[in-house]
Every structure is written in structure tokens, then in C-alpha cells.
Amino acid sequence: MKSKYGIIGLAWFLLLLLIAGCVGQPPSPSPKPTTVTPTPTSTPTPSSVSEKKIKAAFIYVGPIGDYGWTHAHDKARKYVDNLFPWLKTSYAESVAEGDADRYIDRFIHEGYDVVFTTSFGYMDSTIEAGKKYPDKIFFHCSGYKRYKNVGTYFAEFYQLYYLNGLMAGALTKSNKIGYVGAYPTPEVVRHINAFALGIKEVNSEAKVYVRWLFSWYDPSKAKEAAESLIAEGVDTLAFTEDSPTVVEVGQEHTEKGQQIYTFAHYSPMLKFGPDTVVSGQLVHWEKIYEDILSKIYTGIYNSTNLENVDYWWMLKEHAVELGVDYGTPINPKFINQLKAVKVKEKVTGQEMSVYDLVMLRLKQMSEEVPTFDPYTGPIYDQNGKLRAKPGERLGHDPLWTMDWFVSNVVGEVPKPS
Amino acid sequence: MKIKIEKTSFPSKTKSLTVTLFSVITALLTAAAIFQFYGVNPLSAYEKILYGAFGTPYAWSETIVKTIPLLLCSIGLGVAFKAVIWNIGAEGQLLIGAITATCVALNFPNLPSISLLPLMFISGFIGGAVWGLIPGFLKAEFEADEIITTLMLNYIAENLLKYLVYGPWKGSEEWGFPYTNKFSVSAQLPRIPNTRIHYPTLLIGLILTVLLYILMTKTKLGYEIRVVGESREASKYAGINFKKIILIVMIISGGLAGLAGVGEVAGIHHRLKVGISPGYGYTAIIIAWLGKLNPLGILIASVLFGGLMVGGDMIQVSLGLPFSVINMFNGLILFFVVSGEFLMRYKIKIKR
Numbered sequence: 001m002k003s004k005y006g007i008i009g010l011a012w013f014l015l016l017l018l019i020a021g022c023v024g025q026p027p028s029p030s031p032k033p034t035t036v037t038p039t040p041t042s043t044p045t046p047s048s049v050s051e052k053k054i055k056a057a058f059i060y061v062g063p064i065g066d067y068g069w070t071h072a073h074d075k076a077r078k079y080v081d082n083l084f085p086w087l088k089t090s091y092a093e094s095v096a097e098g099d100a101d102r103y104i105d106r107f108i109h110e111g112y113d114v115v116f117t118t119s120f121g122y123m124d125s126t127i128e129a130g131k132k133y134p135d136k137i138f139f140h141c142s143g144y145k146r147y148k149n150v151g152t153y154f155a156e157f158y159q160l161y162y163l164n165g166l167m168a169g170a171l172t173k174s175n176k177i178g179y180v181g182a183y184p185t186p187e188v189v190r191h192i193n194a195f196a197l198g199i200k201e202v203n204s205e206a207k208v209y210v211r212w213l214f215s216w217y218d219p220s221k222a223k224e225a226a227e228s229l230i231a232e233g234v235d236t237l238a239f240t241e242d243s244p245t246v247v248e249v250g251q252e253h254t255e256k257g258q259q260i261y262t263f264a265h266y267s268p269m270l271k272f273g274p275d276t277v278v279s280g281q282l283v284h285w286e287k288i289y290e291d292i293l294s295k296i297y298t299g300i301y302n303s304t305n306l307e308n309v310d311y312w313w314m315l316k317e318h319a320v321e322l323g324v325d326y327g328t329p330i331n332p333k334f335i336n337q338l339k340a341v342k343v344k345e346k347v348t349g350q351e352m353s354v355y356d357l358v359m360l361r362l363k364q365m366s367e368e369v370p371t372f373d374p375y376t377g378p379i380y381d382q383n384g385k386l387r388a389k390p391g392e393r394l395g396h397d398p399l400w401t402m403d404w405f406v407s408n409v410v411g412e413v414p415k416p417s
Numbered sequence: 418m419k420i421k422i423e424k425t426s427f428p429s430k431t432k433s434l435t436v437t438l439f440s441v442i443t444a445l446l447t448a449a450a451i452f453q454f455y456g457v458n459p460l461s462a463y464e465k466i467l468y469g470a471f472g473t474p475y476a477w478s479e480t481i482v483k484t485i486p487l488l489l490c491s492i493g494l495g496v497a498f499k500a501v502i503w504n505i506g507a508e509g510q511l512l513i514g515a516i517t518a519t520c521v522a523l524n525f526p527n528l529p530s531i532s533l534l535p536l537m538f539i540s541g542f543i544g545g546a547v548w549g550l551i552p553g554f555l556k557a558e559f560e561a562d563e564i565i566t567t568l569m570l571n572y573i574a575e576n577l578l579k580y581l582v583y584g585p586w587k588g589s590e591e592w593g594f595p596y597t598n599k600f601s602v603s604a605q606l607p608r609i610p611n612t613r614i615h616y617p618t619l620l621i622g623l624i625l626t627v628l629l630y631i632l633m634t635k636t637k638l639g640y641e642i643r644v645v646g647e648s649r650e651a652s653k654y655a656g657i658n659f660k661k662i663i664l665i666v667m668i669i670s671g672g673l674a675g676l677a678g679v680g681e682v683a684g685i686h687h688r689l690k691v692g693i694s695p696g697y698g699y700t701a702i703i704i705a706w707l708g709k710l711n712p713l714g715i716l717i718a719s720v721l722f723g724g725l726m727v728g729g730d731m732i733q734v735s736l737g738l739p740f741s742v743i744n745m746f747n748g749l750i751l752f753f754v755v756s757g758e759f760l761m762r763y764k765i766k767i768k769r
Contacts, residue, residue, distance in 0.1 A: 063740065092733040094740040096695035098685060101613075102479055102727065106469070106734040120594060121692060184583055185594060214579045414584040 054084075054114060054297055057107035058091040059100060061119035066217055068242025068266045073118050073141075076285035080293055083286075087293060097121035104129040108136055114296060116289070117141065120185075126150055135303050137296060142187070144400065146310065149303035153288050153311035155319040158194035158399070159365045160281040162374035163322050163358050164238055164263040165198020167278050168206075170341040170354035171261045171334070172199075172236045175206040178229030180239035180246050182216045184413050188240050190402045195238055196409045197374045202343045202354055209234060210411035219245040226250070230260065238263040250276035261334075268325040278334045282321040288313055312396060315366045322362060329362070330355070347372075375399060380407045421766045433761060437709065440757035444749040451745065457736050465735055470728030478612035481619065482685070484723035486511065486677035486694070488622045490701035491719055492629050493673030495710040497666040499633065501646045504667065506552065506567030507674040508698025509574035510545040514675025515682045516578060517544030519597060519689040522682075523586065526601035533603050534617065538679050545675020546668040548574060553667030557660035571698070582690055597689045606684040615684025621676060623716075629669075630712040642666060674698060700726075703751040706758065722747075 058077050062070035074091060081089045090112070092103050100122040104115055108129075114137045117126045123143035130138050130150035138150040146152055168177050177199060181188050196208045209232065211225040222241045226249040229237065237260065239246040250262035251273035262273055264280025288311050295301045301309065313319035322329045330338065338355035345352055345360070352360070364372035377388030381404040388394050403413050449459035470480050490507040497504040518537040525533060552566035579595075588598035606615035633639040645652045645662045652659055681693045704722050708715030729743040 057734075090734070090737060092730070092740070097690070097692045098681075098695065099730075103730060103734065105475070106730050110735055121690070183595065214576070214583070414580075414587075 052297065053086050053088065054293065055088045055090070055110075055112040056080075056114040056116065056293065057110075057112040058089065058116045059095050059103050059107075059118060059122065060091060060093045061097070061121065062094060062217060062242065064091070064093050066242045067244060068217065070118070070242075072266055072283045073116075073285050076289050079286040080289045083290065084293060084297070086297060097125075100125035101128065104138075108133050113137060114139070114293070137301065137303050137306070139292060139306075146307055148305070148307050151292070151301070151306035151309035151311075153292065154313070155283050155285055155288060156312055156314045157281045157283075157320055158190050158374065159315050160320055160322050161191045161194040161238070162198040163361060164279055164281070165195040165200075166202055166354055166358050166361065167198075167330070167334075167338060168195070168236045168238065168261065168263065169199035169201065169203035170338055170343070171278065172203065172206050174233050174235045175203065176232065176234045177206055177208050177236040177238075178226070178234035179208055179210045180222055180225045180229070180237065180241060181210055181212050182240045182242075183214060184212055186400060186402045189405070189413055190399050191240060192409060193402065193406045194374050196406050197379070200406070200408050201346060202341070202357070206408065208409045208411075210405075210409060212414075213241060215241075217242040219243045222246055223249055230258075235259065236261040239265055242266065244269045244272040247273035247277050264324055268323070270324040270328065270331060274331070275333065277324050277331055279322060279330050280324050282323045282326065284319050284321060287317060287319045315362070316368060316370060330358070381405060382407055382409065382412075419768045421768060423764045423766060425762060425764050433709065436757045436761045437707065437754060440753040441707075441750060444746075444753040447749050447753075448746050451742065452736075452738075455738055455742075457738065462732070462736055465731040466725070466728035468728070469731035470724030475612075476727060478609070478614055479727045480720065480723045482613045482615075482723075483726045484719045485615070485618050485622055485680055485684075486697040487701055487704055487723055488626065488716060488719040489618070489677035489680070490674045490698050491704040491708065491715045492622075492626055492712050493670035494701050494705040495708065495712060495715050496629060496633065496642065497670040498705055499646045499710050500642045500662055500666045501649075502553075502556070502663055502666050503564045504549065504552075504567050504670045505564055505702065506549065506570050506698070507670065507677075507701050508694060508696065509567070509571035510548045510671040510674035511678040511681070511694055511698050512571075512574040512578050513548040514541035514545040514672075514678030515689060515693055516574075516581065516678075517541055517675070518679040519586070519600075519682055522600045522604035523597060526604060528603060530603040534606060534683065537604065537683055538621070538676060541675040541679030542672040543675070545678065546672035548675070549667035549671020550664060553664045553671075557663045578689070579691055586689065588688070595691060600683065600687045604683060605687050606680070608684065613685060615680055618676070618680030618684055621680075625673065625676075626712045626716050633712065638665070674701075695726075700747065703747060703754070706754055707750065 058073065060070040060073060064070050064074040070093060077089050077091060081087055095103050097119065100117060104125060107115055115129070116139050118141040120142045123140055123145055126138050126140040127145050127147055127150055130147040134149060136149065140150060140152050142154050143152050179192050179195065181192060192208065192210060199206050199208065209229060211229060213221045213225060215221060218241065222239065222243065222245040226237055226246045230253060237246050237250055247262045247264055247269045250260040253260045254276045260276050261278050262276045264277050266281060266283060268282065269277055269280060292301065324331050335355060339353045341354045342351055343354055343357060344350070345357060361372055364370060373393050375388065375394040377392040378386060378390045379388040381387050387404065405411070405413060452459040452462045470476055490511060494504055494507055518541040521537045521540045548570060552561070552563045552570060555561035555566055556563045582595045582597060586597045588596050590598050606617050608615050633642065641657045641662055644655060644657060645659060649659060677697060682689055686693055700722060704718045705715055708718035725746065729746070732738045732742050733740055
């Protein structure tokens, strides 16, 4: 009896090891050739760089399985790891803000040349590390402090939220649109405003109702917030939170006969809400990582010239994509509905469907020099104060520090007293 | 068939120590199996962790940085647990201590260090103690279960902190991000050069460890706390004021956690923000048990857990294992230590 169990046990163990082995080595899909844009600047002399290797470490604030922020960064890390034969990457997840210094130290001691820190809270630690290790290279995501060997980067969504707003304004029946916001940071406020500006362009009646979660990842709170908004008559929802919860709530209500329109955030969410999700925001961090790493490899970036290197990439750089899934900007289920709503294009006065308007704006904002920007005046805030003069485009700084809502948003940004 | 749980005779000191040691070894072996499962040699994994925690002067300095808040929280909890008051709220008490100290730091930035820092520590102690007194009072007056109330107050403290840094205390120099302004230089604790060790807090922790040891073993109050813990009935006959003891242990454990919070904002972050504690108050619960609720034992356990937090980096950085392995590691140790404790004090009888 005993030996029989022993054999079964051993077999189990071997099976588990096998599985672990498979899990440990992901199948690593080779990158699609179409998405590899050769960097025009990369013309290295083969002899000098052929043996050069770069080790890059990524420090994440959340778990890589969050289906949001950290997941997206890690997907991009894997992509560049596969793309460049000279690159070796590694990561640390769920790193508390106060521990970032130590993780950076560890990676440097392990021989890493480049460290990407992917949370705003790592800003001071990254700058300090830059001073401590002057011959290493650092890139900090979403911050504003730089140093000669510390650059910054960000993939910005506001154009997409504006496009989502156009669709939300056209689809809503109750003229009450909800927004489940993570934290009232300038980034989220900027996105809510862009969403509201899109809505306003096609629907002057609709208002945006905001609920704060005070968390980047909290499915149960997100569910409560979405339900409470729906209970108040909201029929369209957008959000900032790192899970598909809001889309799932929308799907549940839609299946019960109450059509709710939702907009996906950060990851493809069509499969979580095929009958509710209209469009959404997708990110391509790999575009930025690819550019940064290839420029480090070819020596364009080094540890002395990053003081002014700040990536603020959007549609034209393909760092972000409008969509419910890669390659699907709008859920086909809602295309006819969007084609049926006619509006006047505000610049030319030409009448067109909201679907055509979305496509027009998408094209305009993807041009090398975008011919349209959502943050073009006149823009008034909730108190009627003029925030952008007619024709004026808000630049990086006012967007970066935004702490006010546009006129059709209900709710307030918590303020210092 | 019936399963019956009976209390056995009180275990001797050596037996109790052996069981704890055995529990820790079992936990390490179980973790070793998991390392093996991930294809990492357990011996080299432990070697890496030990090296990461204690292998270099830098590693030691970081281990001590983590030890400071763990020690302050867990020696306080040790006293409360000794009286069988289950204070699960050290995390919240720590945050409130950080909040009250920040309030002082932001309002009197120009006071000289010599008066500002003590003021911050005092206010932090009072803040933490008050946060502990709320469930203490509810327990003493209404028999409210302190496990629930202390735990719930953690969430309230956390949300209060968020409210403050997103609202009234949001720093004018922080571009709208949820941080208070940086503390003035006089509100920052001095550090040992080239390290992050804010030594005043470390000294306070060590002195309090000794004081609590004396309190628990040599004073009447310590005796009363222990009697209350052994048997509430007996304490009644001995004329001990049970309610008073509850309030005292909550002041001690809450206040000490509050001091830990002061150390974190004034010594490490130099501002208040979300995420100043990666769960020190919760880890302290494990440490208090591992240290056998004895201040000196807790000191050793704090250093070990500080080392585990720091050396645990290596699990990710050089072994490439997921972060959850570190949590699993902590969980295994608590699980085995608590089970060991239970099996030592109780007998499980199966009756047919």
C-alpha cells in the first residue's frame, strides 16, 4: 500500500514540476512584424555594439496580474524583452513606495544598467538614485522631476476620454453619465474633464456624476460606486480603476434588460461586457519602452543628457489606442446607433453622424501635428470661470496640475483648505 | 464520533521555546518545498535572503530601519496580548500617530528641532493612545469585542489619512498630488550618516523595550496585567480593576504604535502620504507571538522580521519569484507558530 502511494505521490510531484516548468517559461509569442516600427535614429556601427548587453529592471507598484496599470507595463516589458536580443529584463512587483530606494539599490547591485520606476510615488526615490548612481540610467513614469540621468515618460489618455465622451453623449437616454474615479489626482481630473468635453460637444443637456474610490484597485468599491450611480438614473459609465468591475456591472444590468453603456479602461474588456462596452482606452507602453531602450542602446541617451527627456505620448505616437480590444475601436454592436445620431461639427458646421465625428477627431488627433485638441477654448469651469480663452489650447502645465472640473461635471475635486 | 478540545496543564518555559523553534523550522521547510516547486534551490534561496538581510552593512542598516516600527508596535501589542486584549489595531494607531505628528510638524515648522521633535513624539503617542482608548473604552464599558473594533478603526484611520492628504493637507508644492508638503528641516529626525536609520526612534524603541520588560516582570501593574490575562475571574477575586487594566494596556499599545508612526513620517518619508506603512501594524501581531509576548523575545523577533522584509526583496530581485511568496512566507510562520501554541496548550481528544 505504502509504496503505491509513494509512486502516485512522486508522479504528482513530477507533474507539478512539469507544470511549474511550463508556467515558468511562457510561450513568448514572437512580436507581430507589423507593429515593429524601426527607429529611424538607430544606425549603430555594428562592431561597437554587437556585444553590448543592456539589463533593464522594472519596479511596479501593483501586482502584475491586476489587469490594469501594472499588467500593462509588464506586457510591454515582455514585448521589448522579446524584441531586442541584447536586452535582459527583470521586475519587482507590489513594491511599497517607501521601499523603492532599496529595490533600486538591489537591482543596481545585481548589475542592472537601466531602472524604470512606474509609480508617481517613486519620484523622489528615483531622483535620489540618479544622484547616487551617476553612471546608471533611470526613467520615472508619471512624474515631473528629472535629472541628468533620470528621464520621465507617460502615455496620456485624455484624447481617448474625449472620444469616449462623444459616444457617451450620443448614446445616453437619461442624460446622466457616471464616472467612477480612483483618486482625485490631476491625471484623473484631466480625464474626467476630457470625457465631459466630449459629451458636451454632442449633448448640451447631459451631466457627468463623479464618485471617488480613493483606491487604484478595489473591485468591491467600484461595484458599489457603479451600482449607486445606476440607482440614481445614470445609464452610461466610464471609470478609472484597475479591474473590469464597472464593465461587469454594466453587463449584468444590460442582461436584465436595462441597457447600460460602459467604456473600458486600460485593458481590452470586450469579453467582460460584450453587450455594454462601447469603446475604451488602451495603452501601448511598449512603444515608449522600445524607443527609450533603443536610444539607450545606440547611445543617443546616456547618463548625462536626460535632464530634458520627457515622453508625453498620445495618439500620434501610437502609445495609446481607442478601443474595446486591440484593433476594435468601437464595439460593432453600437456602430449603427452611433451612425444614427446626427450632430453639427463645431468647426465647419457640417452635419455628420457621431460615428463619423469620432473617426474624424481620431484622425485629426493622430496627425503628426494634431489639428484638433479637446482642450481648446473656450472652456469654463463649474463656477463659470473662463479656464481657456476662445481658440487657446491648454498646454502641458495647466493639464498636468488640473484641479477644477468643467461646467457639465457634477461633484467636486477635494481641495486644500 | 466527537472531537473535544481540552486545556492541558501550563507548559514549561523550555517546552514552550522548543515548540516555537520547531514551528519556525516547520514553516521554513514548508517554504523550502515551495521554492523547490518554483525550481529554485531552497538552500541558495535562504542564503540569498540571509545575505540580503544581514550580509552587508547596508543590508543591516535597512533591516534596522524596518525593525524600528516593528519593534515599537509589537512590544506594545505584547503587553495587550498578555492581558488577553486582542488589539488588532496597531496599524491604525500607527497611522494616527503619524497624522498627529504631521499636524504638529506642519503647524510649527519654525520651532527648533530640540522642542519640535519631542512635541511630535508626544503628540504621536497621544494620538495612538486615544485611537487605542476608543475600543478600550467600548470593551470596558460595553463588552464590545475589541478584535472587531480595533480592526475597523484601522480602516477609519486609513481613510482619515487619505482624506487629509487629498483634501485639507494637500501640499501646495506638490502639483496637486496627494502629499503634504515636505517637513521643515527641524521636523526631520537625524539619521546615522549614509543610512536611513533615524536613531532617536531606535533609541526610544530600545529603552521602551527594557522599561516594558521591567514593568511586566517587576511591578505590581505588570503582575496585574498578567493575572487579568490568565483568568479574569481570578483577577476579580484578587481585587484587580479589570476595566482599568484594559484602558492601560490600550494606552500602552496604542501609544507605542503611534510613536512608530512618528518615526516613519519624521525619519523616513519627511511628509505624510498614503502608503507610509506597508502593514507594520499587522506584521507586529506575528512578531509579538513569535517573541512569546516577552519584550526581549520580541526584540529578537523584530530584527528577524525586519530582516525578512528586507531580505525578502531578493526573492523578487535575484530569484525572480512573485511577490506573493514573501506574504506566503510570513503567513506560514504565523500559521505554524499559532498552531504550535494551540497544540501546546490544548489537547484534541477524539471520542467514539
